[in-house]
Amino acid sequence: MVDPRTFYGDLAGDYHLMFRDWWASAQHQGDVLGELLRRHGIHPPARVADCTCGIGTQALPLAAQGFRVAGSDLSAAAVARARTEARDRGIELALSVADVRALPPADRPFDAVVSCDNSLPHLLTDADLAAALRSIRGLLDPGGLFLASTRDYDAIVRDQVAGVMPAVHDVDGRRRIVGQAWQWSADHRTVEIHVFCLRREGPEWAAAVRSTTYRALLRDELTAALSTAGFADVRWLFPDESGYYQPVVVAQAR
Numbered sequence: 001m002v003d004p005r006t007f008y009g010d011l012a013g014d015y016h017l018m019f020r021d022w023w024a025s026a027q028h029q030g031d032v033l034g035e036l037l038r039r040h041g042i043h044p045p046a047r048v049a050d051c052t053c054g055i056g057t058q059a060l061p062l063a064a065q066g067f068r069v070a071g072s073d074l075s076a077a078a079v080a081r082a083r084t085e086a087r088d089r090g091i092e093l094a095l096s097v098a099d100v101r102a103l104p105p106a107d108r109p110f111d112a113v114v115s116c117d118n119s120l121p122h123l124l125t126d127a128d129l130a131a132a133l134r135s136i137r138g139l140l141d142p143g144g145l146f147l148a149s150t151r152d153y154d155a156i157v158r159d160q161v162a163g164v165m166p167a168v169h170d171v172d173g174r175r176r177i178v179g180q181a182w183q184w185s186a187d188h189r190t191v192e193i194h195v196f197c198l199r200r201e202g203p204e205w206a207a208a209v210r211s212t213t214y215r216a217l218l219r220d221e222l223t224a225a226l227s228t229a230g231f232a233d234v235r236w237l238f239p240d241e242s243g244y245y246q247p248v249v250v251a252q253a254r
């Protein structure tokens, strides 16, 4: 099993390769999330923490919209890449390395905390998930919003999904093929994912395969954990309602 810090440390330089056009996708995600925040009464220049920001796929476009964003992530390499991407685009935001299970206290509460693209399922045990949600709750005043997106594990477990079909990206005359193969535990509670990327390098192909483990976090489990951690009004929004490509959970700090 490869822990997320090692996995994302290794992936940070290539993370964009999983998208045809990472920044176009990031901007679209930012537009959808910005709209969701506004729907919940949170408008720029509100303070938003992205506690699993990675290379900044959501944090950067939200900051570009005028939200005051503080991004943090377990992976120092991902945070360093987010810093470079922000500087190259002239986007201002605070970035730091932090484990979501033990976020440092904020000097002022945030209006919202976000954690997108299936980050919480990296927390493999109930105790780790509870610690993360308590720590997130600690950044908010009562009424503050938490918004997270995860894969639809209810459907994935039901359908015994075995991976992500390869996508072929032809960019600047060069071909790359990216996909995932998944290996389930016997009880279908965790899944080891193997992310592969094949790149045409002249006449040769270069291949990279990187692996990590997720918990198949079901909606009822996350809803219950949010409630225990001090959140109320837990609601799930599906893509046809939210416009986001994964199910989104929103909850308010009690």
Ligand SMILES: C[S@@+](CC[C@H](N)C(=O)[O-])C[C@H]1O[C@@H](n2cnc3c(N)ncnc32)[C@H](O)[C@@H]1O
Binding pocket: 004, 005, 008, 051, 052, 053, 054, 055, 056, 057, 058, 072, 073, 074, 075, 078, 098, 099, 100, 101, 115, 116, 117, 118, 119, 122, 123
């Ligand atoms: C699928 S990536 C999504 C990153 C970013 N939200 C995006 O969409 O590009 C999951 C992220 O969760 C982070 N992560 C996993 N476990 C974490 C932890 N305990 N504390 C903070 N970040 C964590 C990883 O380092 C990784 O950047």
